[in-house]
Amino acid sequence: MTSRSPRATARPSSEGRAVARTQTLLPGKDGIGTVRRTTLPGGLRIVTETLPSVRSATFGIWAHVGSRDETPALNGATHYLEHLLFKGTRKRSALDISAAIDAVGGEMNAFTAKEYTCYYARVLDTDLPLAIDVVCDMLTGSLILDEDVDAERGVILEEIAMTEDDPGDVVHELFAQTMFGDTPLGRPVLGTVDTVNALTRSQIARFYKKHYDPTHLVVAAAGNVDHATVVRQVRRAFEKAGALGHTDAVPVAPRDGRRTLRAAGRVELLNRRTEQAHVVLGMPGLARTDERRWALGVLNTALGGGMSSRLFQEVREKRGLAYSVYSYTSGFADCGLFGVYAGCRPGQVHDVLKICREELHKVASDGLTDEEIRRAVGQLSGSTVLGLEDTGALMNRIGKSELCWGSQMSVDDMLARIADVTPDEVREVARDVLEQRPSLSVIGPLKDKQADRLQRAVS
The missing domain is CATH 3.30.830.10 (Metalloenzyme, LuxS/M16 peptidase-like)
Known part of the structure; x- marks a missing residue:
């Protein structure tokens, strides 16, 4: 993918914190559709697209991890973790998380793919600070309790069963397996009944710690948003959680992949x-x-x-x-x-x-x-x-x-x-x-x- 040359500015914090670097990636027209990126100390990237004419905003956090990053024994761990981040933090219970967004008529969800995971909330523009606080809290403060792991195991097994009941979905998983075999790209994103039953709380917690540091995350917001305000609110949320990491850390590069063998005539x-x-x-x-x-x-x-x-x-x-x-x-x-x-x-x-x-x-x-x-x-x-x-x-x-x-x-x-x-x-x-x-x-x-x-x- 190509891009236009960005304009960059470095802004020191008034509180003497480490410098964040802001770039205009796409200038838009009359400020409409302008895309900006700020990279915080610790490697967290925040990108926004501004559309002043709408009354909604969508806020999401993308994690540089998908089912492709799993070993055979961890197949399904990325998706399992996606479920667990909704189960509660130090600040909020699972009910608190869902009730906060429901109370303002918003919607919140997540999805796991082969090479990335995304958590997002769509709300009225006036409720964007709430969405930022809730989603950032989920990503930085998840407890991953034993009882939640056990309870959600049953939910995921039901999800696998529901998918198995739809052959129109299963055939695409079967085709990935046909093409890629027993490799990360060939295995199902949800995992299997056996791998999900075998996953432990400690395995999932280690996976979370490894893949959810700021260098692996991209924050994205679009709609009637102000870039500087989003950056300030995200930074505050991550700093309160002690989740910004080392100030000299840099974002991970886009995935270059590992050449995967593909079958022919299978x-x-x-x-x-x-x-x-x-x-x-x-x-x-x-x-x-x-x-x-x-x-x-x-x-x-x-x-x-x-x-x-x-x-x-x-x-x-x-x-x-x-x-x-x-x-x-x-x-x-x-x-x-x-x-x-x-x-x-x-x-x-x-x-x-x-x-x-x-x-x-x-x-x-x-x-x-x-x-x-x-x-x-x-x-x-x-x-x-x-x-x-x-x-x-x-x-x-x-x-x-x-x-x-x-x-x-x-x-x-x-x-x-x-x-x-x-x-x-x-x-x-x-x-x-x-x-x-x-x-x-x-x-x-x-x-x-x-x-x-x-x-x-x-x-």
Whole structure:
């Protein structure tokens, strides 16, 4: 990701505290959409995007840790910890945490991914100081008590069971396992029943101490916010908790990843008594830092990103073989995935796979038409802008950008990069990605004898 050259100022505290460094990353227009970053002594980064015209604000803290950082024995620890930070601090009980945000009509939640974790609250702009205090307290003052670990274990096991009841979700986890095998990227974010049952309070507490120091955190706020005020309130909250760390510490660099082996031509079947068979056909994609990702985004949109896409037209509209069919991309620090999903009747799996493979081959060999590329560029541009219409999405964008790239890109620059994608770039990335030998994951009431036929489908 690219960014404009930031303007930096160093501001000593009036109380004689160590100096914080503030930079304007994106100037915005007339102060609207201005993105600033302040790095506090101790390595804590605070980024904000200011939109004076709205009445809401979203405040979040991003942690540079995900399920990718877990050993096999710790699988599920990141997500387990996400739950536990809501269970109480030295200042607040679990009820106090939820009641504080509920009382002002706000919403609070968190999510764990392969390479990061985020905790956030969305409130009225006048209630932002409360959101800052509550979320910072959770991140810096969690007690992680034995009784909370035991109680939340049952909740997480129920969450795993709920996910297992949705084969449309499980098939994507199965596909990650198919592609990456028994590696951190191949294991489920939630962990398994066995690993969650085996995790102890001391293991989780050590994980918390290791991964939640200020150098691993990015604070992000978007909406009707004042950058200096947010910095002052965050700094006060962290200082009260004694959580700013060493003044000479520097933020961790964006993750560069560890090259993960990926499989080709593997087939994983999970036999279940479902009404539909759930299918993911895919291959290695691109890392999130790969400059070809813009062309891949256009390719993905044209191939399976909407109702006018090739896959939707060929599989659903012309033949009526599936209700849901789409393609998608996932980018990590050093690798990625490109996948095609379809849900269909079990007896039609082979027909659906045949059509999907044919369309992938056609695009890899002949490319997309100019009209398909034009339409995909317009669709991708529009969805990019529409997806940033609320303060939560803006907070996600600036927080993730700081954590994963260490820089910011304006919406105008993003739209320009999408518009600059050429047919030759799309054809090139189609050849690079789609001509690879695919792997396949299927969940449904399939017979063992179908395994050989499905194996041949990816040969």
